[in-house]
Each structure stands twice: as C-alpha cells, then as structure tokens.
Amino acid sequence: MEFLAYFGDVFAPINFGLLLLGTIGGLILGATPGLSPTMAVALLIPFTFRLEPAQGLILLGAAYTSTVAGGAVSAILLKIPGAPANIATTLDGHTMAQKGQGARALQLSFLASAVGGVFGVLLLIFLTPVLAKWALAFGPSHLFWLAILGVTVIGSLDSSSVVKGLLSGCIGLWLATIGFDDIMGAQRFIFHSSVSGGINVIPALIGLFAIPQVITMFAKGRVSLDAEVLTVEKHPIRDAFREVFRRSRALSIGTITGSVIGLIPGVGGQIAGLVAYDQSKKMSPEREKFGTGHSEGVIAAESANNAMVGPSLVPLLTLSIPGSPTAAVLLGGLLIHGIFPGSDLFDNNPDVAWTFINSMLIGQILMCIFGLYVAGLAAKVAQVPNAVMAAIVLGLAVFGSYSVQNSMGDVYVMMALGTGMYFLERFGFSAAPLVLGLILGPIAEANFIQGSMIANATSNVGQYFFTGPLNVGLIAIVVASVAYSIWMELRSRRYTTKDDAVRKEEALS
Amino acid sequence: MKKLLAAAALGLTTLTTGVLADGHESFPERPIMMMVSYGAGGATDFQARIVTMTAGNEDALGMPIAIINKPGAGGRVGWNWFATQADSDGYTLGAYNIPHFIAQSIEGGVEYSAESFEPIANWGADPAVFVVAADSAFNSMTDVVDYAKANPGKLTFSGAGLFVGHHIAALQLEKAAGVKLAYIPSNKGGAGAMKSVIAGEVLGGVNNLSDAFRAREAGNVKILGVFDLERNEFLPDVPTLMEQGFDIDNASVNFRGVMVPKGTPQPIIDKLAATVPTMFENKRVAGKMKAGGSPMHIMTRDEVLAMWAAREETLKELLAGL
Numbered sequence: 166m167e168f169l170a171y172f173g174d175v176f177a178p179i180n181f182g183l184l185l186l187g188t189i190g191g192l193i194l195g196a197t198p199g200l201s202p203t204m205a206v207a208l209l210i211p212f213t214f215r216l217e218p219a220q221g222l223i224l225l226g227a228a229y230t231s232t233v234a235g236g237a238v239s240a241i242l243l244k245i246p247g248a249p250a251n252i253a254t255t256l257d258g259h260t261m262a263q264k265g266q267g268a269r270a271l272q273l274s275f276l277a278s279a280v281g282g283v284f285g286v287l288l289l290i291f292l293t294p295v296l297a298k299w300a301l302a303f304g305p306s307h308l309f310w311l312a313i314l315g316v317t318v319i320g321s322l323d324s325s326s327v328v329k330g331l332l333s334g335c336i337g338l339w340l341a342t343i344g345f346d347d348i349m350g351a352q353r354f355i356f357h358s359s360v361s362g363g364i365n366v367i368p369a370l371i372g373l374f375a376i377p378q379v380i381t382m383f384a385k386g387r388v389s390l391d392a393e394v395l396t397v398e399k400h401p402i403r404d405a406f407r408e409v410f411r412r413s414r415a416l417s418i419g420t421i422t423g424s425v426i427g428l429i430p431g432v433g434g435q436i437a438g439l440v441a442y443d444q445s446k447k448m449s450p451e452r453e454k455f456g457t458g459h460s461e462g463v464i465a466a467e468s469a470n471n472a473m474v475g476p477s478l479v480p481l482l483t484l485s486i487p488g489s490p491t492a493a494v495l496l497g498g499l500l501i502h503g504i505f506p507g508s509d510l511f512d513n514n515p516d517v518a519w520t521f522i523n524s525m526l527i528g529q530i531l532m533c534i535f536g537l538y539v540a541g542l543a544a545k546v547a548q549v550p551n552a553v554m555a556a557i558v559l560g561l562a563v564f565g566s567y568s569v570q571n572s573m574g575d576v577y578v579m580m581a582l583g584t585g586m587y588f589l590e591r592f593g594f595s596a597a598p599l600v601l602g603l604i605l606g607p608i609a610e611a612n613f614i615q616g617s618m619i620a621n622a623t624s625n626v627g628q629y630f631f632t633g634p635l636n637v638g639l640i641a642i643v644v645a646s647v648a649y650s651i652w653m654e655l656r657s658r659r660y661t662t663k664d665d666a667v668r669k670e671e672a673l674s
Numbered sequence: 675m676k677k678l679l680a681a682a683a684l685g686l687t688t689l690t691t692g693v694l695a696d697g698h699e700s701f702p703e704r705p706i707m708m709m710v711s712y713g714a715g716g717a718t719d720f721q722a723r724i725v726t727m728t729a730g731n732e733d734a735l736g737m738p739i740a741i742i743n744k745p746g747a748g749g750r751v752g753w754n755w756f757a758t759q760a761d762s763d764g765y766t767l768g769a770y771n772i773p774h775f776i777a778q779s780i781e782g783g784v785e786y787s788a789e790s791f792e793p794i795a796n797w798g799a800d801p802a803v804f805v806v807a808a809d810s811a812f813n814s815m816t817d818v819v820d821y822a823k824a825n826p827g828k829l830t831f832s833g834a835g836l837f838v839g840h841h842i843a844a845l846q847l848e849k850a851a852g853v854k855l856a857y858i859p860s861n862k863g864g865a866g867a868m869k870s871v872i873a874g875e876v877l878g879g880v881n882n883l884s885d886a887f888r889a890r891e892a893g894n895v896k897i898l899g900v901f902d903l904e905r906n907e908f909l910p911d912v913p914t915l916m917e918q919g920f921d922i923d924n925a926s927v928n929f930r931g932v933m934v935p936k937g938t939p940q941p942i943i944d945k946l947a948a949t950v951p952t953m954f955e956n957k958r959v960a961g962k963m964k965a966g967g968s969p970m971h972i973m974t975r976d977e978v979l980a981m982w983a984a985r986e987e988t989l990k991e992l993l994a995g996l
Contacts, residue, residue, distance in 0.1 A: 362746025
C-alpha cells in the first residue's frame with residue numbers, strides 16, 4: 166500500500182500540469198501516424214533535462230500511456246495503425262467508422278483502454294516481484310515457441326479463408342528476412358539500399374493498411390462524387406459505458422492476455438492486441454461478426470494493448486533490463502537524472518518510483534476523459550469527402566514513414582508494399598496476417614538460432630527445445646490452436662455453400 | 675555592456691579574419707545535425723544527447739546540435755548512409771563506435787572503412803566486462819577459464835552481437851586463455867545479453883561496464899574482470915584481465931566520439947576539432963554523464979586518428995581467423 170502515500174505528489178500543481186500536458190500531447194502524438202509510443206517518449210526526453218526526476222518521469226509516463234491509446238484514433242478513423250499494438254483495432258474499428266459509428270468505436274476504445282490500462286498498472290503495483298520472475302522465465306526456446314504460437318494465429322485472423330491467411334503470413338515472414346540478419350550479420354535480399362536495414366515495421370504497417378485505402382478512395386471518388394456523404398451517428402457516452410461492461414468477456418480476455426503477454430521482454434507489446442483479438446474471436450458466440458464492425462473486436466484489442474503498458478515496465482523497474490524499446494527510452498530518461506532502476510529505485514528513490522507509477526494510473530483515467538471528450542468531434546473525420554481524405558491520408562502516410570528514421574527509403578518501402586497490398590486485397594488477402602508475419606519472423610528466427618547455439622554447446626537441440634514444463638505447455642497451446650483452426654475451417658466448409666462464400670467475400674471487399 | 679562590446683569586438687575579428695582566410699571562419703551559421711546509427715534510448719544515443727546538449731553555448735559552437743537516429747543492422751545502415759549520402763559541409767556530424775564500424779568494414783559487405791570518415795573528437799570509452807549471475811559459482815576469471823578447460827566449448831556466454839566490442843573481447847579471451855568458448859550473440863544488444871545472464875540462460879556474459887555496474891548495484895550480477903588496460907573508476911575493486919594473468923589489451927573498449935564524412939573542408943575540421951573537445955569538458959556534461967554511469971574519455975582528433983589506426987591493425991589480426 167506504499168503507493169497510496171505518494172498519491173498526493175501527483176496532484177501537486179506542477180506535477181498535475183505536466184501530467185495533463187503529457188496526456189494531451191501524447192494523445193495527439195499517438196494519433197499521428199508513424200509516431201509510435203517509443204518515438205514520442207524519445208522526443209520528450211530532452212524536455213525532462215531541466216525538470217526534477219519525478220516530474221520528468223510523470224511527463225514520460227503520461228505520454229507513454231496516452232500515445233498507446235492515441236494510436237487507436239488513426240487506426241479507427243484512417244485505418245492507419247499508429248503502432249503494431251493498434252493493428253487489431255483497425256479490423257473492427259475502421260469498419261465501424263465507415264458505417265458512421267466512429268464516435269462509438271472511439272468511445273469504446275478509450276473506455277476499454279482505460280480499464281485495461283488501470284488493471285495493468287495495478288498489476289505493476291501489487292505483483293512486481295512475482296511478475297519479474299515470470300518475465301525472466303522466458304528463454305530463447307520459449308520465445309521461439311511463443312512466436313510459433315503467434316504464427317498459428319495468422320491463419321484465423323481476418324481472412325475469408327485460412328489458406329489465404331497463411332499465404333499472406335508467409336509473405337510477411339519472407340519480407341522479414343530482408344536486410345542484414347540480426348545475429349550473424351549476413352546480407353539477405355538487399356537489392357536496393359533502402360532495404361539494407363531490413364523492412365521497418367512502422368512504414369510497412371502504414372503502407373499495407375493506408376495505401377490500399379487511398380487507392381480505393383481515389384477510384385471511388387471518380388465514380389461518385391457526392392454519393393458518399395456519411396451521417397455520423399451521435400453516440401451517448403452512457404451507452405458506451407454500458408456496452409463496454411456488457412462485453413465483459415472481450416474486456417477480460419483482452420485485459421488478461423494483454424497483461425500476461427505484455428510482460429514477456431521483447432515480444433509482448435507488438436502482438437498483445439492481435440492475440441487478444443484472436444482469442445476473443447475464438448471464444449465469442451458471435452465470431453462471424455468479427456471484422457464487420459463488431460464492438461467486441463475493438464474492446465479486446467484496445468484493452469489488451471493498454472493493459473500491456475504497466476507489466477512491460479516490470480523488467481525495467483525491478484531488474485534494470487528494458488523489456489521493450491519504449492522501456493529502453495525510459496531507462497535513458499531515468500539515467501539522465503542519476504537514478505538507476507532496480508531495487509535501488511524503490512529503496513532509495515521511492516518518491517520517484519511511486520510518483521511515476523501513480524501518474525500512469527491517473528494518466529489512464531485522464532486519457533479516457535479527454536478521449537471521450539474528443540471522440541464525437543474526431544468521428545466527423547468520416548464526413549470529409551473521399552478525394553480530400555485520400556490526399557490527407559497519403560500525406561500523413563508519407564510523413565509518418567519518413568519520420569521514423571528520417572529516410573526516404575522507408576517512404577519507398579511504404580509505397581511499394583502498399584501498392585502490392587492493394588492488388589492482394591482484390592484477391593481476398595488481408596494485411597493483418599502479413600504484418601504479423603513480418604513481426605514474428607525475426608523473433609522466431611533469432612531465438613531459434615540463439616537457442617540452438619546454446620543447445621549445441623550444452624546438450625542437444627531436441628532436449629533444449631522440447632523439454633521443460635514451459636516448452637511443453639507452449640507446444641500444447643500451439644497444437645490446440647492449430648487443431649481448433651482446422652476444425653473450424655472444416656465445420657464452416659460443411660455448412661457454407663458457394664453462394665454464401667461469394668456473398669461473404671463481397672461483404673468484405 | 676562590457677560583455678556586449680567584447681562580443682562585438684570578437685565578432686568583428688572573426689568576421690575580418692573570416693574574409694581574409696577562406697570563408698569558413700563563420701562556421702557554424704545554422705544548427706548542426708548529428709547522426710547516431712543506433713536507436714533512440716540506446717547507450718550511444720543517450721550519451722550523444724548529453725555531450726551535445728551544450729553545443730549552443732557561446733563558448734562552444736554557438737549553434738545547437740540535433741540528433742538524428744538511423745538505426746539498423748548493428749549500425750551498418752547509419753554508417754553506410756553517412757559514408758555515401760551525408761553532406762560533407764560540416765553541418766552533418768556522425769557518432770562513431772569503435773571497434774564496431776572498423777570490425778564491420780573488415781568483415782565486409784558495407785560501404786565504409788576507417789578511410790571514409792574524419793574523426794573530430796572522442797567523448798567516451800565504455801570497457802567490456804565479464805559478468806556472471808549473482809548466484810554463480812564463478813568468482814574470478816580463473817574459475818571461468820578452468821571450467822572452460824574442463825568442458826571445452828561448453829562455457830556459454832552472451833554478448834551484444836557479432837563484430838562488436840563484446841565479440842572482440844570474447845575472441846581475445848579465447849586466444850589469451852587458449853580455450854574454446856561458446857559465444858552466444860544477442861539480437862537485442864547489451865540489454866538482451868544481460869537478461870540472459872541474469873535469467874541463467876547462459877553461464878556468463880561480456881557486457882558494457884555501465885550496464886554491468888547498474889546490474890551489480892541492483893544485486894543481479896557479479897563482475898569478474900575488466901577488458902581494459904587499467905581498472906575503472908566506477909569499479910575500483912574489479913581487476914583487469916591483465917592483472918588476472920591474461921594478455922588482453924583495450925582493443926574491445928567501446929570508444930564513442932564524433933566524426934565527419936571524408937571531403938569536409940579542412941578549416942571546418944580544424945575548427946570542430948578545436949571546439950568539440952572543450953564542449954565535452956563542460957561541467958554540466960560531465961555531471962550528467964557521471965550520473966548515468968557512463969565513463970567519459972575525452973580525446974583530441976590526433977589521438978583518435980592514432981587510436982583508429984591501432985585498432986584497425988589489431989582487429990585485422992584478430993578477425994583473420996574467422
């Protein structure tokens with residue numbers, strides 16, 4: 166209960182002002198395509214040079230929580246996920262926005278984010294020592310199996326057919342091999358200097374989601390200039406509250422999956438949203454509604470990606486090991502003030518540690534309030550005429566890809582992948598499995614190589630990868646996940662006629 | 675008023691000498707950019723931001739330095755860009771990491787070598803250290819080497835990757851002790867390598883002194899030896915490898931500093947080489963670096979040139995067998 170003693174500090178005028186600034190600024194930065202939470206926090210670090218340590222961390226903590234949630238805004242309204250964490254949000258969120266329910270989607274996403282986020286921070290407060298052990302339990306072999314588990318999700322994720330899902334996943338896995346390989350430094354498929362550093366996930370994400378969208382909008386714009394004026398439904402916040410808590414299954418799956426996966430160093434943040442989305446889809450009685458603007462999809466994805474914020478800091482705060490890129494940036498922010506995370510932080514600087522954690526708790530709630538406030542206004546974006554919208558999205562896509570590493574190469578990659586994706590979408594492939602392949606490929610590969618190097622030096626590969634309770638448990642989940650997908654595929658095949666399939670395909674495109 | 679007059683007089687002299695000399699004396703006239711080939715928040719980025727924070731002061735360059743990150747492929751992306759595409763007008767600086775970029779250029783497949791760049795000054799030197807988990811049975815490097823002799827090729831230890839300082843240290847240790855070790859490169863840099871030591875996935879690890887120092891403060895690791903010529907002020911109780919009877923010099927020490935692309939006008943290089951080391955000596959810079967546990971080591975352009983040449987020779991010899 167030590168954290169309660171430091172709650173007062175959060176509400177000191179300067180601290181609270183910084184908290185507001187971080188939250189609002191974070192929402193805006195998060196909603197800008199290409200500005201991932203990591204970059205937003207890195208941009209803010211120089212501003213903390215002149216602040217007290219606790220004040221600086223309040224600013225960074227608030228910005229971290231609200232950029233993660235802010236990413237949902239562009240995911241829902243523009244179909245550009247701000248960061249990998251928001252990929253799953255586009256699947257149902259953007260479909261809702263297209264139906265004029267943008268306000269509802271945004272309200273649900275902010276409420277779900279707040280619930281997930283508060284839960285995650287509470288875990289950080291109460292279970293840190295236990296969680297630290299759990300975070301360390303994952304060695305190379307376990308991370309390898311975890312990545313394979315992610316691959317099994319690919320097939321069932323947002324695709325009209327498992328085969329097409331797996332195919333686009335494979336394209337993603339191939340794209341992931343481009344560049345210098347992570348461990349040996351070998352060069353693979355480098356046919357142009359733009360890709361010598363590999364395909365960066367953020368520009369790929371922007372291209373794959375936004376560009377097909379832009380091309381479709383331009384194409385439509387010529388056919389019907391005035392037919393597309395959408396009415397944006399007003400949605401009372403009260404209803405959103407009721408809906409979020411009525412969907413308690415999606416909410417709890419999202420929150421729990423997000424916090425458990427978010428904890429695993431190096432993997433968590435990027436796939437928490439997608440795994441939670443997939444799990445709640447598999448467990449929902451209305452699973453066929455997923456992908457068509459179903460509220461459970463938004464709730465699961467957003468509660469998961471914010472739930473991961475708190476636990477993702479556990480390895481940093483307890484063991485001084487940054488578990489995610491954002492945590493690495495936060496480590497820089499701590500070091501600059503001469504504070505070493507680890508046991509030292511809680512023993513010698515409890516005021517800094519607890520004020521920081523408390524500010525993330527309050528930040529979640531502030532973020533939700535501001536988010537709900539702007540949701541109605543922001544949803545009006547859907548009324549912008551197609552031609553104008555396409556130009557704006559294209560501009561943001563170029564800006565977002567360029568800003569990641571100030572490189573035109575990333576813009577070319579974004580355009581090339583996006584154009585390719587437009588044609589793939591015509592054939593019923595979708596972008597989400599492709600991105601998942603791109604994210605999981607390096608994780609699986611690097612951990613397999615590391616694991617087998619350790620295995621060859623100590624025992625043998627079979628023993629290293631196939632024994633131990635955690636390995637066996639993960640393998641069992643992988644097998645169950647594959648079996649479930651096959652069973653679902655067979656069952657749906659039996660009951661769908663060709664006409665149904667054609668109709669479903671048309672509804673999706 | 676006095677200050678103003680002095681500044682005006684100074685300005686006037688610079689102006690006249692500028693006109694008389696070669697037109698570069700007014701440099702810099704606009705903000706300067708510095709490329710860091712590692713991601714935001716990493717040790718190099720973190721230190722680069724601190725050492726350049728006083729660049730805008732009148733006694734330094736008088737213009738701020740902005741950090742631009744070009745991460746990827748262990749620094750290769752950024753240095754490739756710096757060697758081939760960066761403007762050589764003095765407004766584009768780059769951060770270097772020795773031995774990384776020299777080792778990579780010896781390994782091949784990149785578009786740069788030590789000849790592609792002109793050093794300006796060195797700001798830091800982060801030696802590699804050997805760490806083991808806090809509950810490990812090893813208490814000195816002799817214990818480690820004895821284990822490796824009894825179990826050839828079975829002593830697993832982690833490091834930040836291939837062809838970086840940690841890998842060089844590993845090769846030196848193998849050579850000096852005459853044993854076969856299993857070096858496991860991490861794809862997550864020093865932090866990933868440290869995690870595998872603390873989690874017990876490997877028996878030991880080579881890591882950055884600054885990170886190891888923090889991990890020891892947190893009670894997670896023991897530090898058994900420093901891969902440097904002398905003990906470090908952060909760890910006065912940890913002996914060097916040399917003291918423990920292994921013939922290992924400072925070839926793996928991670929030197930960080932500022933450079934410009936080849937082709938930058940000599941007067942600009944001279945001006946930078948004269949100003950930048952004094953900028954590093956600023957008290958605020960030293961305070962922040964010390965607070966962050968980052969060892970400083972300021973070297974002038976001539977010293978860096980000599981260091982680069984010496985490194986290249988050692989590394990060529992060490993990497994020849996690979």
